[in-house]
Structures are given as C-alpha cells and as structure tokens.
Amino acid sequence: MASADTILRLEALSKSFGGLQAVRDLSFDVNAGTITSLIGGNGAGKTTAFNLITGNLVPDSGHIYLRDARVDGLPPHKVARAGIARGFQELRLFNRLSARDNVEAAIPNLRGESIIRALIGGRELMDERNAADARANALLDDLTIASQADSLAERLSYGQQKLLSLGRLLAAEGELLLLDEPTSGLSPGMVDDFCTRMRRLTGNGKTILLIEHNVDIVMRLSDWVVVMHQGTKIAEGRPEEVRNNVTVMHTYLGITS
Ligand SMILES: Nc1ncnc2c1ncn2[C@@H]1O[C@H](COP(=O)(O)OP(=O)(O)OP(=O)(O)O)[C@@H](O)[C@H]1O
Ligand SMILES: [Mg+2]
CATH class of the missing domain: 3.40.50.300 (P-loop containing nucleotide triphosphate hydrolases)
Incomplete structure (x- = not known):
C-alpha cells in the first residue's frame, strides 16, 4: 500500500x-x-x-x-x-467545436448530462451550463486564449491548440x-x-x-x-x-x- x-x-x-x-x-x-x-x-x-x-x-x-x-x-x-486526468500525445480536440465548447465538453458534470434532463431543461441545467461557461472562460483566460473562445478549434494555431488541450485536461479537475x-x-x-x-x-x-x-x-x-x-x-x-x-x-x- x-x-x-x-x-x-x-x-x-x-x-x-x-x-x-x-x-x-x-x-x-x-x-x-x-x-x-x-x-x-x-x-x-x-x-x-x-x-x-x-x-x-x-x-x-x-x-x-x-x-x-x-x-x-x-x-x-x-x-x-x-x-486522474490525462492529456494525449495527439491533441484529440473537437476541431469543429469552438475552443470554449472543447473545454466545456471536458467538465465532468456536463459529461454525465442525460438526454431526459436536457429535454426537461429547467433552472438547474441552466445554472450548470452557466457555471460551465464561466469555468471554461476562466480557463481560456488563464491560458491566454480567451480571445479565441468562439473560434473553431481547427482555426487556432498549433501552439494555441496545445494550450486548449491543456485547458481540457485542467477542466477534468x-x-x-x-x-x-x-x-x-x-x-x-x-x-x-x-x-x-x-x-x-x-x-x-x-x-x-x-x-x-x-x-x-x-x-x-x-x-x-x-x-x-x-x-x-x-x-x-x-x-x-x-x-x-x-x-x-x-x-x-x-x-x-
Ligand atoms: N495497441 C497496440 N498494439 C500493438 N502494439 C502496440 C500497441 N501500443 C503500443 N504498441 C507497441 O508497444 C511498444 C511500446 O509503445 P508505446 O507507445 O508505449 O511507446 P512510447 O514509449 O510511448 O513511444 P513514443 O516515444 O514513440 O511515443 C511499441 O513497440 C509499440 O509499437
Ligand atoms: Mg508515446
């Protein structure tokens, strides 16, 4: 042990x-x-x-x-x-999603979101979304790529994509x-x-x-x-x-x- x-x-x-x-x-x-x-x-x-x-x-x-x-x-x-959070040798970004959505997709609570819950929606889900937005924005800001938050991942420079993949790793908490x-x-x-x-x-x-x-x-x-x-x-x-x-x-x- x-x-x-x-x-x-x-x-x-x-x-x-x-x-x-x-x-x-x-x-x-x-x-x-x-x-x-x-x-x-x-x-x-x-x-x-x-x-x-x-x-x-x-x-x-x-x-x-x-x-x-x-x-x-x-x-x-x-x-x-x-x-245990893990980054990959290859970047594994969602190229057709925005930088912000790439980070949000790595936040644990949202990953477990059920379809039923998404359909019912409601305040709790909105709050969770807003919290995830805020968390993703804060991470992108810290990684100096906040200005790229709405850009598709594939539009980012290679260096920015590496930072974004670090953002996804950190989002996993x-x-x-x-x-x-x-x-x-x-x-x-x-x-x-x-x-x-x-x-x-x-x-x-x-x-x-x-x-x-x-x-x-x-x-x-x-x-x-x-x-x-x-x-x-x-x-x-x-x-x-x-x-x-x-x-x-x-x-x-x-x-x-
Ligand atoms: N899924 C797999 N199927 C068959 N062989 C594999 C598989 N994954 C790794 N290998 C082999 O196992 C050995 C170790 O590979 P591994 O990817 O762990 O090395 P590495 O130290 O990460 O190398 P690199 O520095 O090139 O990334 C290599 O010979 C590789 O070809
Ligand atoms: Mg390797």
Whole structure:
C-alpha cells in the first residue's frame, strides 16, 4: 500500500501485445505535489504505461494504486472520476467545436448530462451550463486564449491548440495530471510558459506525471525521473542522479563518452 505522500503506485505492471512485451514488470511511485517525468526512447512503453494507469488498457499482471485504492481494471471514466486526468500525445480536440465548447465538453458534470434532463431543461441545467461557461472562460483566460473562445478549434494555431488541450485536461479537475509530450512542437517561449504553468499547478496541489522527450525540460522541471527502455525501468532518481547514470546516458540520452 501507498505511504502518506504517495499518490500513485505502480506495482510490477506488465502488458503484452501479441509477442511484444510493451511494459515489463514496471514499478514506481509518484509523490503527491511533485513533477515526475517518464522518459525513454521511442517505443520504450511510456504511452502504454499511461494507458494502463488510465484504464484504457488492462494490465496482464500487476497493480495500480491511486492513494490506497486499486484502480487497475477500472474503466477509464471511473479512473477519471477517481482523480486522474490525462492529456494525449495527439491533441484529440473537437476541431469543429469552438475552443470554449472543447473545454466545456471536458467538465465532468456536463459529461454525465442525460438526454431526459436536457429535454426537461429547467433552472438547474441552466445554472450548470452557466457555471460551465464561466469555468471554461476562466480557463481560456488563464491560458491566454480567451480571445479565441468562439473560434473553431481547427482555426487556432498549433501552439494555441496545445494550450486548449491543456485547458481540457485542467477542466477534468483531476488531482493527478498525466501529460504525454505536452511541449512537442512548441516554440522556446511557449516552453518557458509551459514550465511556469506546471510549477504553478503543483504549487496549487496538483501532481504531474509527464512523458517528455526534451532532456532540458526534464532536467529543469522534474522532481523525480523514471527511465524506461524496452518496457522496463532501467533507472530512477532525481534529475541530476539520472543524468549521471552511465546506462541512462548510453541508452536514452544517446551520449557516448
Ligand atoms: N495497441 C497496440 N498494439 C500493438 N502494439 C502496440 C500497441 N501500443 C503500443 N504498441 C507497441 O508497444 C511498444 C511500446 O509503445 P508505446 O507507445 O508505449 O511507446 P512510447 O514509449 O510511448 O513511444 P513514443 O516515444 O514513440 O511515443 C511499441 O513497440 C509499440 O509499437
Ligand atoms: Mg508515446
């Protein structure tokens, strides 16, 4: 079971696709209020690990605990309700919806809205809608894309779409945020902004598990780093410890000396 400040625990997780072991005997903890980075080369098993955590995949063996509750085997909507919000490697926006509607669609209460209730309508539903509008507007404002609230998602620049997808993640109100390559394709200025935002989020009580290819960002932002290679964990530690690990340098960072 998890210790007091452990929010997420992976215990000996394994997942195969046919003959390929994508994740092999993977164990690590994520401490509450920290930024933990999951790194490794292409095909190392990082996204598969995320899919196991979020219930999009069921592990062949092993367990996942969110605080003291087992979440492996739960369907994704129950994992989300338990407090894990996830961003995708690809943006997964609703291109033909406005930026505001994209964020609103990620707000939990509205997602559960029944057709009957929508037909009956009434004051309660109006209040909920107004609250969702206000929440979406506040998120877009904070992400500096309020001026695009009524624009179709597909009209936004790539950087704005990345911010919008972060807005959808934040709208889900998880305690633990899983981000899969959130900085890919961002300009250096936007990367700085992103790092500031991540720190602000942990300052506000969120915990972040990040898949990140950019070594500079990993070193700058992480409290803890887990290194995967061919489905297994080959190292973990504070950023400076991992950087100094010779195996990591060879297998992941590609540095030979
Ligand atoms: N649904 C699937 N069916 C079959 N094989 C899969 C499936 N998902 C992932 N794989 C394979 O599992 C391995 C791990 O993939 P995964 O996507 O987890 O890697 P990754 O570390 O996220 O890589 P990248 O950095 O390229 O995103 C790869 O060999 C991949 O081809
Ligand atoms: Mg991936």
